[in-house]
Amino acid sequence: MTRTSVLLLLAGAAFAQQPPRPPQFVSPEVSADRKVTFRLHAPSAEAVNLVGSDIPNNGKGAPMTKGAEGVWEVSLGPLAAGAYRYQFNIQGVPVIDPRNPSVSESNNNVWSLVVVPGSENIDVRNVPHGAVAAVTYQSSALGRTRRMHVYTPPGYETSKAKYPVFYLLHGASDSDDSWSSVGRAGFIVDNLIAAGKAKPMIVVMPAGHTTRGGFTVPGGADEFARDFLGDVMPCVEKNYRVRTDRGSRAMAGLSMGGGQTLSVAIPNLSKFAYIGVFSSGLFQMFGTGRGPAAQAPKGPTWEEQNIKALDEAGLKKGLKLFWFGTGKDDFLLKTTQQTVAMLRKHGFDVKYDETEGAHTWLVWREYLQGFVPQLFR
Amino acid sequence: MTRTSVLLLLAGAAFAQQPPRPPQFVSPEVSADRKVTFRLHAPSAEAVNLVGSDIPNNGKGAPMTKGAEGVWEVSLGPLAAGAYRYQFNIQGVPVIDPRNPSVSESNNNVWSLVVVPGSENIDVRNVPHGAVAAVTYQSSALGRTRRMHVYTPPGYETSKAKYPVFYLLHGASDSDDSWSSVGRAGFIVDNLIAAGKAKPMIVVMPAGHTTRGGFTVPGGADEFARDFLGDVMPCVEKNYRVRTDRGSRAMAGLSMGGGQTLSVAIPNLSKFAYIGVFSSGLFQMFGTGRGPAAQAPKGPTWEEQNIKALDEAGLKKGLKLFWFGTGKDDFLLKTTQQTVAMLRKHGFDVKYDETEGAHTWLVWREYLQGFVPQLFR
Numbered sequence: 213m214t215r216t217s218v219l220l221l222l223a224g225a226a227f228a229q230q231p232p233r234p235p236q237f238v239s240p241e242v243s244a245d246r247k248v249t250f251r252l253h254a255p256s257a258e259a260v261n262l263v264g265s266d267i268p269n270n271g272k273g274a275p276m277t278k279g280a281e282g283v284w285e286v287s288l289g290p291l292a293a294g295a296y297r298y299q300f301n302i303q304g305v306p307v308i309d310p311r312n313p314s315v316s317e318s319n320n321n322v323w324s325l326v327v328v329p330g331s332e333n334i335d336v337r338n339v340p341h342g343a344v345a346a347v348t349y350q351s352s353a354l355g356r357t358r359r360m361h362v363y364t365p366p367g368y369e370t371s372k373a374k375y376p377v378f379y380l381l382h383g384a385s386d387s388d389d390s391w392s393s394v395g396r397a398g399f400i401v402d403n404l405i406a407a408g409k410a411k412p413m414i415v416v417m418p419a420g421h422t423t424r425g426g427f428t429v430p431g432g433a434d435e436f437a438r439d440f441l442g443d444v445m446p447c448v449e450k451n452y453r454v455r456t457d458r459g460s461r462a463m464a465g466l467s468m469g470g471g472q473t474l475s476v477a478i479p480n481l482s483k484f485a486y487i488g489v490f491s492s493g494l495f496q497m498f499g500t501g502r503g504p505a506a507q508a509p510k511g512p513t514w515e516e517q518n519i520k521a522l523d524e525a526g527l528k529k530g531l532k533l534f535w536f537g538t539g540k541d542d543f544l545l546k547t548t549q550q551t552v553a554m555l556r557k558h559g560f561d562v563k564y565d566e567t568e569g570a571h572t573w574l575v576w577r578e579y580l581q582g583f584v585p586q587l588f589r
Numbered sequence: 590m591t592r593t594s595v596l597l598l599l600a601g602a603a604f605a606q607q608p609p610r611p612p613q614f615v616s617p618e619v620s621a622d623r624k625v626t627f628r629l630h631a632p633s634a635e636a637v638n639l640v641g642s643d644i645p646n647n648g649k650g651a652p653m654t655k656g657a658e659g660v661w662e663v664s665l666g667p668l669a670a671g672a673y674r675y676q677f678n679i680q681g682v683p684v685i686d687p688r689n690p691s692v693s694e695s696n697n698n699v700w701s702l703v704v705v706p707g708s709e710n711i712d713v714r715n716v717p718h719g720a721v722a723a724v725t726y727q728s729s730a731l732g733r734t735r736r737m738h739v740y741t742p743p744g745y746e747t748s749k750a751k752y753p754v755f756y757l758l759h760g761a762s763d764s765d766d767s768w769s770s771v772g773r774a775g776f777i778v779d780n781l782i783a784a785g786k787a788k789p790m791i792v793v794m795p796a797g798h799t800t801r802g803g804f805t806v807p808g809g810a811d812e813f814a815r816d817f818l819g820d821v822m823p824c825v826e827k828n829y830r831v832r833t834d835r836g837s838r839a840m841a842g843l844s845m846g847g848g849q850t851l852s853v854a855i856p857n858l859s860k861f862a863y864i865g866v867f868s869s870g871l872f873q874m875f876g877t878g879r880g881p882a883a884q885a886p887k888g889p890t891w892e893e894q895n896i897k898a899l900d901e902a903g904l905k906k907g908l909k910l911f912w913f914g915t916g917k918d919d920f921l922l923k924t925t926q927q928t929v930a931m932l933r934k935h936g937f938d939v940k941y942d943e944t945e946g947a948h949t950w951l952v953w954r955e956y957l958q959g960f961v962p963q964l965f966r
Contacts, residue, residue: 234681252682253681253682254681255680256681303631303632303634304630304633305629305631305679307682307684307685308684310698311697313764315699320690321688321690322689322690322699336725336734337734338727338734341724343722343723343725343739344722345720345722346721346775347720348713348718348776357713357714357718369829369830370827370829392723398725399725402725451747452746453746
């Protein structure tokens with residue numbers, strides 16, 4: 213190496229403000245046998261826990277052990293191949309991993325993200341890759357700019373063809389980033405297309421929350437439907453080369469997004485030929501013991517409100533797939549079962565898989581891998 | 590609101606693992622007069638500082654004050670409109686804001702991001718927006734998949750036109766995400782195009798670091814050049830509708846990326862008609878006192894190595910803009926001055942603006958706003 217072919221340029225300002233350099237270590241460290249070691253330098257902490265909803269046996273947090281130089285450590289696994297959100301908790305303060313630049317956005321916060329390789333469908337492999345774009349649009353329904361993520365498949369950019377569109381909705385603890393980060397949706401569709409298992413398609417991942425920092429609360433489902441039907445879909449159909457016939461439109465969502473899928477797609481059944489509901493159903497505010505305290509709304513049930521759409525036989529013919537999947541350990545299992553039964557009562561040919569697993573991204577990535585190959589056939 | 594139009598779907602698993610609900614507050618809170626209040630719930634912390642390289646007078650960290658219910662707080666500003674990276678530091682542990690889902694990736698870590706509105710060019714406004722895509726490609730130079738970000742302008746998706754390309758490089762404390770997050774590049778170009786001040790263009794933001802977690806070290810500049818010329822540019826020119834004549838290619842970078850720009854563009858001057866170097870120059874490893882300890886490389890200087898390209902008069906004619914900008918308080922000011930002098934000595938018509946400011950994103954966003962309108966005229 214010659215002396216002055218070396219260009220060493222430091223963004224010095226940032227460095228000047230760092231505290232004295234902490235010990236050298238890597239976190240997270242993923243071993244070949246899919247064990248993951250998490251480490252945090254916190255010399256004055258009295259206790260540090262690892263938290264993350266999808267980490268097996270993690271429960272209320274795995275206690276970490278303090279080692280040399282104030283570095284806390286815990287190893288988990290072997291973990292199933294996939295991606296995991298995690299944080300450290302230091303005496304009540306949630307802390308993302310300062311050594312890990314990979315993150316996954318949620319609705320109100322950010323998680324550190326570790327990817328455990330070993331899955332043919334999920335890994336970032338040497339196959340043609342599409343692109344996942346953050347797209348800003350003006351929501352006339354909400355009166356502000358909003359963001360969605362849009363996956364375009366390999367070859368889209370230089371093709372002249374029109375593509376089918378899959379609208380894929382996130383859950384209450386997510387943002388429009390989540391399916392692309394922890395959900396690995398772009399890489400999963402890349403791999404399925406490369407293997408000839410899925411048709412090239414555009415995947416639109418809109419923002420499900422209509423109030424910053426809030427759940428879908430009374431009015432929220434309507435707000436989402438207005439934004440989705442009045443802004444998201446027109447924006448996509450104006451700006452991308454997409455097919456707009458019913459057979460070229462699919463919609464699915466997980467948890468909150470599954471409920472939103474039903475609330476949008478059933479009253480607009482002429483627009484969608486494929487519907488997926490992951491770990492979800494029609495979830496009433498009361499009766500589960502999990503909702504925040506709020507005044508009980510009154511009036512007709514969802515079924516009563518949508519009775520005309522539910523009983524319109526003609527539109528059921530063009531519905532090529534209506535799929536539900538929920539894990540046996542999911543707290544929404546009964547909700548799913550009741551929703552499936554109600555829809556079948558109205559003559560829908562619902563496919564329902566009761567799988568292993570709970571209300572986690574481990575399950576939702578599996579559902580995506582099963583759902584996508586069935587689309588646009 | 591009717592009872593069962595309410596769909597309340599909770600991603601319960603994540604919630605079940607949270608500690609008891611902390612007090613309600615917002616962080617960061619941006620006031621109408623551009624003051625920003627940062628808050629953190631850390632009841633058992635003994636001291637909390639706010640850190641962030643671009644926050645005025647922040648120096649080694651602004652001490653925060655503990656208030657009711659263990660919520661620490663500090664207010665800064667009024668701040669200049671723009672975006673700021675920040676973190677909390679709790680007794681040596683860097684902590685991003687648990688209440689803020691907006692982040693900016695760096696090379697080795699993640700910062701919380703707060704956007705202070707008030708700039709016509711930087712704000713997210715109700716104008717046509719382009720898209721910023723994360724694009725995965727296979728780097729044959731590095732033997733692994735890599736990520737870049739690609740901005741496509743409004744109208745690109747449904748146009749048949751070919752577009753000019755601006756390659757925009759980040760600094761040592763950044764990743765390929767940084768220009769789009771803290772740098773606001775997509776929104777800046779959106780606004781400039783909407784105002785008729787810039788031509789529609791594609792902006793490619795590649796990853797500058799060739800070794801995970803490392804600086805551009807000896808060999809790094811070469812690795813970057815091989816990846817850029819052999820993989821990034823061909824990937825862009827294969828997958829996007831782009832013009833490939835010299836007059837339709839621009840390249841610029843900040844700090845480390847400015848040095849990389851010189852190292853790529855000067856020996857390949859026939860490919861680029863516009864070159865920008867932000868807060869940078871040719872920066873030798875020794876003589877600044879800022880580089881990590883490493884063995885002094887030996888051999889010819891950069892100037893000597895590139896003497897043929899530097900003295901080739903014919904190629905200078907097609908170089909439409911060669912612009913340097915560096916702040917008067919930048920630690921690379923002398924480096925910039927020496928580099929500009931060397932280039933002028935070889936007959937380059939270098940435009941050089943010595944501006945207010947230091948080695949910060951406040952300056953780089955300004956430079957981008959000044960540079961982009963001059964491109965592809």
